[in-house]
Amino acid sequence: MIITSLENQKVKLLLKLDSTKNRKKEKKFIVEGKHLVDEARKKGVLLEAYSLEEKDGYIALSKEIMKKICNTDTVVTEIGLCKIVESTTLSDKLLILDGVQDPGNMGALMRSSKAFGFDTIIIGNGSCDIYNDKVIRASQGAIFKLSFIHADLLEIIPKLSVYDVYGTNVVNGIELDNVEKKNKMAIVLGNEGNGISKEVQEILKKNIYIPMSNTESLNVSVAGSIIMYKLRNN
Amino acid sequence: MIITSLENQKVKLLLKLDSTKNRKKEKKFIVEGKHLVDEARKKGVLLEAYSLEEKDGYIALSKEIMKKICNTDTVVTEIGLCKIVESTTLSDKLLILDGVQDPGNMGALMRSSKAFGFDTIIIGNGSCDIYNDKVIRASQGAIFKLSFIHADLLEIIPKLSVYDVYGTNVVNGIELDNVEKKNKMAIVLGNEGNGISKEVQEILKKNIYIPMSNTESLNVSVAGSIIMYKLRNN
Structure with a gap:
């Protein structure tokens, strides 16, 4: 049997999960494409799998319904309903x-x-929802290999006393090459336009900066990645 | 005088420049926002500046026309018409x-x-147009501080004999930490989904890879940036 009605309860839930608010409330999110459905299954967070055709382990949806649920231009042949697990x-x-x-x-x-x-x-307040379809697509499956904690940074950072916590800021910053590698380290990255918020910056004792040509700046994912590359365990 | 007609010749040109094809043909592109207009002026590529109000050095456009030209949700108060200069x-x-x-x-x-x-x-064939408004916005003005050459990579790479040219590929790759820094170096980055094309890969003698956890991969701008960070002149 292929579900064709927008009034179907399962379809109604899937459609609702397009919004951050509903994902949070239901503690569920959707992934698109066979690769991500498989990754979700491996990770043990797959609740239900949907496809365009009737096959074992899948619930079948009509093409029209699938299109309504997905946000891509290309035809998605399967999607997964996943549960949000907080670490x-x-x-x-x-x-x-x-x-x-x-x-x-x-x-x-x-x-x-x-x-x-x-x-x-x-993930501090004010960051984008990690269960957003664009984030999941850009993460290329990495979302299923990581642990996430949503927290008020002003509350959680002071508790990380066994970690060397670094902000990313030229002011009072240590050049990346001179940062001492430790086993337990934490890197704080800020907003694309405004950097780390004033309140969070105030509780950070140390900052890292990446040496570069004057007056230039880096994309935040680039800056964060260069720092993580440099401070990784070999 | 404020231009209010879509039939105005200047407006017609500005609207045409929304397409890659027309930008290439006219050798012109548009930048949005005061910061980028100023950068274009500094670089000497600004042909005309447009704003919402009549002021010295600017041609005034109505809000409706400005909206039609720009692709942002927010109101853009000035734009610049710039010439494309090939290095x-x-x-x-x-x-x-x-x-x-x-x-x-x-x-x-x-x-x-x-x-x-x-x-x-x-920039090899098949790359996205660098004069696309989204690219310009993401470049945060860096587009005016760099030189660009559009070329067939199969023709230009063999001419770079004084450069150490590296592809980015784990196969036959040298770990980034072990790459010898030279004064003249070139790094080739490939497509997001498919990497470097087979034809280009065949003429590359050396590759770099970034050490990382098994089976993972990096966003191309992240990978390229880590390599450039590591191989920069100090």
Whole structure:
């Protein structure tokens, strides 16, 4: 049987998950494409899988319904309904995001985090929703290989006393090449336009800066990735 | 006098420049916002400046016309008509792009190129148009501080014999930490999905790879930026 009605309860839920608010409320999100559905299954967060055709382990949706659910121009042949799992443990290397807004930057940072062993990402208020379809696409599956903690940074950063926590700011900054590598380190990245918020900056004791030509600046996902590359465990 | 008619010849030209084809034909492009107009003026490529109000050195456009020309949701108060200038000289460090498609990646790479002294970018066929409004926005003005050469990579790369030219590929790759820094170096980056094209890969003698966790991969602007950071002149 192929579901063709927009009034179907399952379809109604899938459509609702287009908004950040509903994803948060339902603790569920959607991934598009076979690769991501498989990754979600591996990670154990796949609740239901949907495809355009009737096959084992999948619920079938009509093409029209699938189109309504997905936000891509290309035809998506399968999607997965996944549960949001919040982490409670911290990896040795942490990435902390204070208002990173662009989904492409968020996805790129996830790939770099995983590649360089920053396996837990702490997401502060004002950052973009990591379960946004654009973020998931840009993360290329890295979203299923990382742990996430949503927190008020003003509350959680002071508790990270066993970590060397660095902001990213030229002012009072240590040049990246001179930063001492430690086992437990955390890097705080700020908003694309405004950097780290004033309140968070005030509780950070140390900053890193990347040496570069005068007056230039880097994209936040680039800057964060260069720092993670440099401070990774070999 | 404020221009209010879509039939005005200047307005017609500005509207035409929304397409890559017309930008190429007219050798002109548009930048949005005071910051970029000022940068274009500094660089000497500003042909005309337009604003919402009548003032010295500006041609005034009605809000409706300005909206039609710009692609942003926010109100743009001034735009600049700029000429496309193709470079003929090469900097010591070169970035070579073989099919980088995403405007955000292209803009981020420009910022990193400038920041790390890769002052000439060679753009191969199949890369996205650098005069696209999204690229210009993402470049944050770096587009006016770099030189660009559009070329067939199969023709230009063999001519770069005084440069150490590196592809980016794990296969037959040298780990980034072990790459010998030279004065004249060129880095080739490939397409987001497919990497460097087969034809270009065949004429590259050396490759760089970035050490990372198994099975992971990086966003192309991140990978290129890490390499440029590492190989910059100090």
